Amino acid sequence: MTASPIAHYGRISRLLHWGMAALFAFQFVTAGVHFAFPDTALEVAVWGAHMPLGALLMLLVVVRVLWAVIDRPQRPSALNRAATLGHLALYALMVGVPVLALLRQYGSGRAFAPFGVPLMPGFEGEEVEWMTALGGLLHGELAWALLALIAGHVGMVLWHRRMGGQDVRGRMTAR
Numbered sequence: 001m002t003a004s005p006i007a008h009y010g011r012i013s014r015l016l017h018w019g020m021a022a023l024f025a026f027q028f029v030t031a032g033v034h035f036a037f038p039d040t041a042l043e044v045a046v047w048g049a050h051m052p053l054g055a056l057l058m059l060l061v062v063v064r065v066l067w068a069v070i071d072r073p074q075r076p077s078a079l080n081r082a083a084t085l086g087h088l089a090l091y092a093l094m095v096g097v098p099v100l101a102l103l104r105q106y107g108s109g110r111a112f113a114p115f116g117v118p119l120m121p122g123f124e125g126e127e128v129e130w131m132t133a134l135g136g137l138l139h140g141e142l143a144w145a146l147l148a149l150i151a152g153h154v155g156m157v158l159w160h161r162r163m164g165g166q167d168v169r170g171r172m173t174a175r
């Protein structure tokens with residue numbers, strides 16, 4: 001007797017996927033406004049959310065990576081090698097982008113308390129230059145690369161549905 005193939009991701013994986021997708025969408029809105037409309041009332045309204053929300057996404061991605069490892073046997077098998085590599089690249093950037101920003105934040109010596117939680121006390125004296133330089137160089141760039149990869153990810157879901165004849169969408173929905 002062969003085991004029946006697993007048709008879709010479980011409830012916790014779906015909650016993490018769609019919950020984080022919504023938070024990422026808002027995070028990119030704040031970044032886009034910061035980029036396109038600096039020093040406007042719109043920027044004042046949304047940019048304040050960027051750093052705390054980024055810290056929350058950092059926490060959620062740690063939970064998500066741990067859950068992906070624990071849940072692996074219960075997940076549908078990868079469609080192909082490109083899909084596996086694509087998902088790994090998404091994970092790498094989901095981790096790397098906030099890590100670089102938090103590193104820069106720490107190195108700046110400024111206190112950081114997202115949602116009132118005292119994460120970094122800050123310190124007196126010189127900033128840690130390699131941390132601020134690395135974050136300054138790569139955080140924004142890699143975040144835009146993540147956005148491009150997300151667009152490709154959504155594009156592949158649609159492509160598989162239209163051209164490939166495989167409706168992978170159902171793997172990530174409750175039905």
Ligand code: HEM
Pocket residue numbers: 027028031032034035050051052053054055057058094097098101102105135136139140141143144146
């Ligand atoms: C996964 C979460 C995050 C995403 C997707 C993200 C996305 C972005 C993007 C796309 C930009 C570029 C905006 C531009 O080109 O003007 C940016 C800039 C910025 N982000 Fe984030 N961010 C995240 C987390 C964080 C965190 C945790 C912090 C701080 C603790 C932070 C602080 C900043 C700052 C200060 C800038 C402006 C300077 C720069 O362009 O590097 N971000 N972010």
Ligand code: HEM
Pocket residue numbers: 013017020021024068076078079083087090091094150153154157168169170171172
């Ligand atoms: C409208 C937006 C989105 C749609 C329609 C969508 C759809 C899907 C579907 C159908 C799968 C299952 C694919 C398979 O098993 O072959 C999947 C998996 C995945 N998606 Fe998305 N997705 C969206 C947004 C995002 C965003 C914003 C991210 C990350 C920033 C993301 C990251 C992932 C990852 C890492 C997986 C692998 C499963 C996991 O570990 O969660 N997706 N997505």
